[in-house]
Amino acid sequence: MTTQAVSKPAPTFPRLAASPAYRRVAEAVERDILSGRLKAGEPLGTEAALVEQFGVNRSTIREGIRLLEHSGLVRRDSSRRLWVQLPRTERLVTSVSRALVLHEVTFRELYDAALALQLATIDAAVEHATPGEIDALERNIDATAARLGDATEVARLDAEFHALIGLASHNRVLQLAREPSELLVMSSAELILRNVAEAAGRLVHAHRMYVDAIRRRDRDAARLWARRHLEDWRRGFERAGGDLDRPIDRIILESG
Amino acid sequence: MTTQAVSKPAPTFPRLAASPAYRRVAEAVERDILSGRLKAGEPLGTEAALVEQFGVNRSTIREGIRLLEHSGLVRRDSSRRLWVQLPRTERLVTSVSRALVLHEVTFRELYDAALALQLATIDAAVEHATPGEIDALERNIDATAARLGDATEVARLDAEFHALIGLASHNRVLQLAREPSELLVMSSAELILRNVAEAAGRLVHAHRMYVDAIRRRDRDAARLWARRHLEDWRRGFERAGGDLDRPIDRIILESG
DNA sequence: TTTGTCGGATTGTCGGACAATCTAACCGCC
DNA sequence: GGCGGTTAGATTGTCCGACAATCCGACAAA
Numbered sequence: 001m002t003t004q005a006v007s008k009p010a011p012t013f014p015r016l017a018a019s020p021a022y023r024r025v026a027e028a029v030e031r032d033i034l035s036g037r038l039k040a041g042e043p044l045g046t047e048a049a050l051v052e053q054f055g056v057n058r059s060t061i062r063e064g065i066r067l068l069e070h071s072g073l074v075r076r077d078s079s080r081r082l083w084v085q086l087p088r089t090e091r092l093v094t095s096v097s098r099a100l101v102l103h104e105v106t107f108r109e110l111y112d113a114a115l116a117l118q119l120a121t122i123d124a125a126v127e128h129a130t131p132g133e134i135d136a137l138e139r140n141i142d143a144t145a146a147r148l149g150d151a152t153e154v155a156r157l158d159a160e161f162h163a164l165i166g167l168a169s170h171n172r173v174l175q176l177a178r179e180p181s182e183l184l185v186m187s188s189a190e191l192i193l194r195n196v197a198e199a200a201g202r203l204v205h206a207h208r209m210y211v212d213a214i215r216r217r218d219r220d221a222a223r224l225w226a227r228r229h230l231e232d233w234r235r236g237f238e239r240a241g242g243d244l245d246r247p248i249d250r251i252i253l254e255s256g
Numbered sequence: 257m258t259t260q261a262v263s264k265p266a267p268t269f270p271r272l273a274a275s276p277a278y279r280r281v282a283e284a285v286e287r288d289i290l291s292g293r294l295k296a297g298e299p300l301g302t303e304a305a306l307v308e309q310f311g312v313n314r315s316t317i318r319e320g321i322r323l324l325e326h327s328g329l330v331r332r333d334s335s336r337r338l339w340v341q342l343p344r345t346e347r348l349v350t351s352v353s354r355a356l357v358l359h360e361v362t363f364r365e366l367y368d369a370a371l372a373l374q375l376a377t378i379d380a381a382v383e384h385a386t387p388g389e390i391d392a393l394e395r396n397i398d399a400t401a402a403r404l405g406d407a408t409e410v411a412r413l414d415a416e417f418h419a420l421i422g423l424a425s426h427n428r429v430l431q432l433a434r435e436p437s438e439l440l441v442m443s444s445a446e447l448i449l450r451n452v453a454e455a456a457g458r459l460v461h462a463h464r465m466y467v468d469a470i471r472r473r474d475r476d477a478a479r480l481w482a483r484r485h486l487e488d489w490r491r492g493f494e495r496a497g498g499d500l501d502r503p504i505d506r507i508i509l510e511s512g
Numbered sequence: 513t514t515t516g517t518c519g520g521a522t523t524g525t526c527g528g529a530c531a532a533t534c535t536a537a538c539c540g541c542c
Numbered sequence: 543g544g545c546g547g548t549t550a551g552a553t554t555g556t557c558c559g560a561c562a563a564t565c566c567g568a569c570a571a572a
Binding site (some may be wrong): 022033034040059062063066067070071072086087089092095096098099100101102103105109110112113114116117119120123124170171172173174176177178180181 | 278289290296315318319322323326327328342343345348351352354355356357358359361365366368369370372373375376379380426427428429430432433434436437
């Protein structure tokens, strides 16, 4: 990228720099988990046992364990013993959201991406939603309609609605791709609900049209309402004084 | 779960558990970074300084620092001193990819998501690509055409091509959402290139059509070729003996 | 069956230590 | 004066040993 390799002069040495022991410990355990030798739900043994296996000091083991713990591959139960675990996706979602905030992406980028991801999710939901999932969506809408005045609650139920749509899509790749931008969009939803009087009503109506379209397996109608719904959000955002071309603000995100 | 709460006796207490000191250290520093009190590029001070500020032992500080280091908010320079840093996105991308593998998503989920994300990226690239970015894309295609026989190199240049498209989209949210699935799709590209003789040629042709469409700002043509390109990949995958409805295999991913 | 008590095991935290390594200042030389 | 080599100091990576807090399991008591 930076310079054109004219004659490829040096064989570009492979960056020898023996990584410190604590990192090698983490990588070794991680390799075993990724390769399947260690499966989720199995105990990882005590720190003392790891000390013996790796032949390093307990402090070193502990520093290594921290890395695995932080990436979600290892969990401590109530007694703080170590267990192998499938990484929960929530942590990744907040990490990605946090990175987007720190990199100061604009609301427009967020909006464009959220729209594309929601349309894709809707498509998948139209195709794959089960009757039970559709029922859950309708229960959510009824609950929302019953508390139209409570902005906090409506925002919470809206987030839940989109999570249910994600489930109905039966596509975890799409879900994981969609959730970070969704989280950021949602974090301004309550603000908009407070500032724009008719927002909650329009939200419930859009949700109803969504679910109707999903039940009828009507892709185009579902897409149309997804578009309108997000456009509503954008207009509400602008009416609340937001500028689409400015970086999104630093929002209080639970640290993860 | 174990017993039915007949009369809901206790008001379900919120799980009090003072987090250990090392985690509180990490969270305190993280809060300062997220809130902007600590900015990227600033030094974080030596371990000894942190020991003094937090009033805890160096081992505790070190365990806390590991967490920040692992989430990419803190970096060590050549002399291993600590600096605040914007988290690089590569780490997040590999984390998400790894999680998808561990959760055993199917190739079909991957394919559907990758298609939707690529189409959205293409749309944005058609709208926002600069002449310089289009030139870079064409140089990449020429380089690929010149080495059609070398599967490894073609796979690498293909990955680079898609990264360039991502850049041309000028949408970092979309890019970060797209890259994990792209990485997983790409990891099987070399396999396909080896097994399907005409794959490399079709790849170059599709890339050329892409870039042509982008230069003409012809969204529909770009979408068409993006679709065809990915369908090619899917057919190649099936012809190489893959089953779309099986979980993607555990692939060697650089640990991050 | 439920509750109180006890011993053993394990973790979280501490204090101190030392070798390796990097930085920065210093020194001699052209 | 600028440059390369040398040396002292600072900092990290790792180790060792220690102890209180907590958790688990077993056992005794009610």
